[in-house]
Amino acid sequence: MVDLTTKDERHQARQQRLKQQVDDKINAAQQERGLVLVITGNGKGKSTSGFGMIARAVGHGQQCGVGQFIKGTWDCGERNLLQQHGVIFSVMATGFTWETQNKAADTLAAQATWADCKAMLADNTLDVVLLDELTYMVTYDYIDLDEIINAIDARPSQQTVIITGRAAHRRLIDIADTVSEVRNVKHAFEQGIKARKGIDW
Ligand code: ATP
Numbered sequence: 702m703v704d705l706t707t708k709d710e711r712h713q714a715r716q717q718r719l720k721q722q723v724d725d726k727i728n729a730a731q732q733e734r735g736l737v738l739v740i741t742g743n744g745k746g747k748s749t750s751g752f753g754m755i756a757r758a759v760g761h762g763q764q765c766g767v768g769q770f771i772k773g774t775w776d777c778g779e780r781n782l783l784q785q786h787g788v789i790f791s792v793m794a795t796g797f798t799w800e801t802q803n804k805a806a807d808t809l810a811a812q813a814t815w816a817d818c819k820a821m822l823a824d825n826t827l828d829v830v831l832l833d834e835l836t837y838m839v840t841y842d843y844i845d846l847d848e849i850i851n852a853i854d855a856r857p858s859q860q861t862v863i864i865t866g867r868a869a870h871r872r873l874i875d876i877a878d879t880v881s882e883v884r885n886v887k888h889a890f891e892q893g894i895k896a897r898k899g900i901d902w
């Protein structure tokens with residue numbers, strides 16, 4: 702047994718144990734396959750996170766697709782940038798907004814974008830597929846949850862799927878490998894500050 706007398710030696714021993722634990726975990730992680738990630742919660746940062754991963758993948762030369770399931774602001778900085786880098790987009794340009802009135806029209810719009818997303822989920826040339834704001838389509842019953850889960854289950858094994866949106870359905874959380882919940886601590890909008898280009902869209 703080594704006599705650890707100085708703070709430095711104790712620190713070094715602690716770091717060695719930590720390194721060993723981390724190395725063991727890294728060595729234990731042997732699976733290589735595409736993931737399902739869910740980014741949910743009421744705080745700001747869900748779509749930003751999803752697009753951040755798409756940017757990462759594109760930066761490594763990977764092929765990506767994005768389905769956008771909400772008509773917020775039509776303009777979208779990430780789409781403007783990523784389309785120039787070969788990312789394919791399907792956007793629900795009409796239909797669902799917070800003031801949605803017409804369920805039939807919204808359902809049609811959601812289904813059209815979902816058809817494109819199903820094609821992405823079946824495309825083995827795509828490394829990463831982002832389904833932005835998909836959770837609301839489940840909540841509002843615009844897209845059948847079984848159909849979503851089946852399409853995700855049947856995707857190419859190396860393809861990663863990212864789902865964003867508030868109040869993710871329990872079953873989406875169950876099929877996911879990684880789930881993060883972004884908690885709202887405070888948001889500028891609550892203090893009367895307008896949404897800003899480059900920050901909010
Ligand atoms: P972002 O796209 O900025 O990552 P998000 O995807 O987490 O946000 P959404 O629920 O999709 O959040 O809402 C999109 C818009 O609403 C963005 O303009 C965002 O800034 C704003 N927003 C997000 N969270 C809140 C909140 N807690 N209160 C008010 N506005 C919010």
Ligand code: MG
Pocket residue numbers: 747748749834865866
């Ligand atoms: Mg969002």
